[in-house]
Amino acid sequence: QKEVEQNSGPLSVPEGAIASLNCTYSDRGSQSFFWYRQYSGKSPELIMFIYSNGDKEDGRFTAQLNKASQYVSLLIRDSQPSDSATYLCAVSFMIYNQGGKLIFGQGTELSVKP
Amino acid sequence: DAGVIQSPRHEVTEMGQEVTLRCKPISGHDYLFWYRQTMMRGLELLIYFNNNVPIDDSGMPEDRFSAKMPNASFSTLKIQPSEPRDSAVYFCASSFSLRTGNTIYFGEGSWLTVV
Numbered sequence: 355q356k357e358v359e360q361n362s363g364p365l366s367v368p369e370g371a372i373a374s375l376n377c378t379y380s381d382r383g384s385q386s387f388f389w390y391r392q393y394s395g396k397s398p399e400l401i402m403f404i405y406s407n408g409d410k411e412d413g414r415f416t417a418q419l420n421k422a423s424q425y426v427s428l429l430i431r432d433s434q435p436s437d438s439a440t441y442l443c444a445v446s447f448m449i450y451n452q453g454g455k456l457i458f459g460q461g462t463e464l465s466v467k468p
Numbered sequence: 469d470a471g472v473i474q475s476p477r478h479e480v481t482e483m484g485q486e487v488t489l490r491c492k493p494i495s496g497h498d499y500l501f502w503y504r505q506t507m508m509r510g511l512e513l514l515i516y517f518n519n520n521v522p523i524d525d526s527g528m529p530e531d532r533f534s535a536k537m538p539n540a541s542f543s544t545l546k547i548q549p550s551e552p553r554d555s556a557v558y559f560c561a562s563s564f565s566l567r568t569g570n571t572i573y574f575g576e577g578s579w580l581t582v583v
Contacts, residue, residue, distance in 0.1 A: 397559060397574035398511070442511065454565075455501065455524065456572055460510040 357381060358459035360443050366465045373430040375462050377443030380424070386446040387419055387426045388456060393439045398458075401428070401441075433466045440464070470494070472575035474560050480581045486548040489578045491560030492541055501561040501572065502535055502545050511559070517543065518565070550582045 360377050367373045375389075386405055390398035404410045404417040404426065416429040426445075430437055440463050444456040473492040481487055493500045501516040515525040517537045525535070532551070537543040547554055557577045 397576050399574070400571045403571075454499075455513050455516050457513065458503075458511040 357457050358443055358445055360441075360459035360462045362460055363463040364465050365462055366467060367433050369433060369435060369466055369468050371433050371466075373433045373437065373464055373466070375428040375430075375441050375443075375464065377426045377428075377459055378424055379426070379443075379445050381445075381447070382421075382424065383447050384424075384445040387417070388444040388446070389415075389417060389426075389428045390442040390444060390458075391439045392442060392461065398442055430464075433464075435466045435468050438464055438466050472560055472562050472573055474558075474575035474578050476578055477576065478579045478581075480583065481550055483551055483582055484549045485582075486546065487550045487554075487580060487582075489545040489558050489560075489580070491543045491545070491575060493543070493560070493562030494564075494573055495541070497562035497564045497573075498540075499563045499565055499572075500537060500543050501559075501563075502543070503559040503561060503574075504556045505559060505577075506556045514545070547580075550580075552582045555581050 358379050388403045389401045391401050392398040402412050402417050404419045407419050407421055410417045414431045418427045440461040442461045443459040446454050446456050475490045498519050502514040503511050505511045514527045515535045520537045535545045557579050559574050559577045561572045561574045563572045
């Protein structure tokens, strides 16, 4: 069983819709959770991180964490064609990820159609 | 401020040849990571260093792979001998441990093709 699992997609949504990306992790010791975006041919870049159960909002992005279910998600509101990319979920065993490694999922490809 | 710098950006080499990938982390960062990305396996952590000391090399696929960090501003990942299955994008990344909400910053990657 992989440590971090994501649906590979592709997930296709129309412009203006809400895109919902999901991630599950296997180790209950995981403390910090991250969403990265990767455009084709580019390196991953951080979108947001979350440490506590519940929701965290940043602009059009909302991360949701449920440690009991070992589940983290990313919602993208008002999706734009420029959001088309692969979204990588990552977890760390370090609280606040102060040091230590990130384990990544396979990524979900998102396509936003105009 | 310059980001993580990797070289070469692209390399095509023949099976059996030695490949050396280079990385300069962001100045002041105390963690350095080497990741490999393929379509089949996604983004895998190969090895990481803290203050130039290797902490975890459990992701290094086999003895053909080695990594060094002789000082805080330079690291290498070497493959000897290279094989076609080593073809991948190799990312170097760095981070600063004492910052809450620590972000790992990735370099642009080294695209390796072994023929």
